[in-house]
Amino acid sequence: MNKPNYKDIARHAGVGTATVERVLNGRGGVRPELVEKVLLAARTLNYPRKLPEAHRGLLRIEVLMVRPETTFYQRLSKAFERIAATLDPLVVVQRSFAEEMKPDEIARRILSTDVARAGLILAVPSSPVISAAVHKVNAQGLPVVHVVTRASDRVGEFIGIDNYAAGRTAALYISRMARRTGPVVAICHPVYQVHRERIRGFSDYFHEHPGPIAFEWLGFSRDEERYGAESLSVALGMYPHLIGLYNAGGANSALIQVLRRHPRGRDVLFVGHELTDYTNAALKEGIMDVVLDQAPEAQAQRALDLILRRVGLTAIEPDRAPIRFITITAEAL
Known part of the structure; x- marks a missing residue:
């Protein structure tokens, strides 16, 4: 198999060859999220040279949830943690919780610019202020995926059961x-x-x-x-x-x-x-x-797959069918 070149990396990362050249030779002038795409593409293709490390960890996917005291959201959070451990070290999955009945706080967390984000996964209730926040960050180019329930009816893709x-x-x-x-x-x-x-x-x-x-x-x-x-x-x-x-x-x-x-x-x-x-x-x-x-583990996997696809880190399009819910009776225990 031929060794990958700049064109291969550019095609995999969805950028131009000039961007690949600047990143791999440390010339600067490239947005952090594009740097991460190029480095991850190069690592995925086993590009045969030592890659820059300066921007490691900047490709951040934020997961915002509610009700950490409930078993369901504990399972969902743990699923994101386990899946994140299998991803490339360049991808960081940051999990956090907000108070369910404080929509202004949730909206503020959605709008936060404290840390650069490559994607946002939401498992929060809907309200006008939360929906407006989702619309704003999505209009700025941030991919948004809703898990379990929708925080907005019009913006972002939904992962959940029927x-x-x-x-x-x-x-x-x-x-x-x-x-x-x-x-x-x-x-x-x-x-x-x-x-x-x-x-x-x-x-x-x-x-x-x-x-x-x-x-x-x-x-x-x-x-x-x-x-x-x-x-x-x-x-x-x-x-x-x-x-x-x-x-x-x-x-x-x-x-x-x-x-x-x-x-x-x-x-x-x-x-x-x-x-x-x-x-x-x-x-x-x-x-x-x-x-x-409703299999929160499957929802977490699908949500991360979808974000990685939207930011160009995988070419595989995730399944769009609703997550299958599981019926359990005493006879199945």
Whole structure:
């Protein structure tokens, strides 16, 4: 195989041969992000000479998330950490968290120019101020990818499961697995678009399949233990013959505790999201019946692949299909 030359490196990095020459010979005058593209292309092609080290670590991908106390976001953060360890040392993946209910803080973090960024991955809720910040940085040329949920409907690519299908799947399980007929309730965190999509799919399924098992009531939890427990307690009081519960969001542990203590708790067919220590134990105990896990590890891999493609560090176009969610029951543990 022929040794790579300037043209090969330029083609791989998406720059001109003059830029490659300036970088490899240390002549300066090249933007840091282009320097990193050239050096990474040269390393990938095994260019047979010692490469400059002055700009190492400047190709930075920032990942901004919320709710570090939750198992799901811990899994997502850990996935980014593990994948980052397999990338070229020239690529740095910086993970950080912001407060979910402080949109101004999230917007400020998105707009920050403290450190040069080659790409931005967001797992944050949407709001007008956050959306405006996303639009601004994207207009400045920063690639943006949304994971789990969208911070903007118009800018950036989305990596996640088909949440509408997840909601319909939850409805299907309850309607087919319920041990008797009666009312069904759901709980969600309305600030997240993906939760609203799940509830829409859940509701549409029951609307299209009318019968003695019906979706009667929607409660709001903010994905917090106290609010989730209060919502479910209210539902159990309103519907003495409740037969099904769908939690479209988090805080499953509080719902599990309510059902565990309630005299009718084990009669309620419970479908929720994310495999955690709590939901694993609840499945084994029979408090929970089905878990729909949205595979944060797969979402992290796809998001990084997409950013690397957008900045020209790989020629492989990632799959565009929604991430497959995983259905887990006690029999699969």
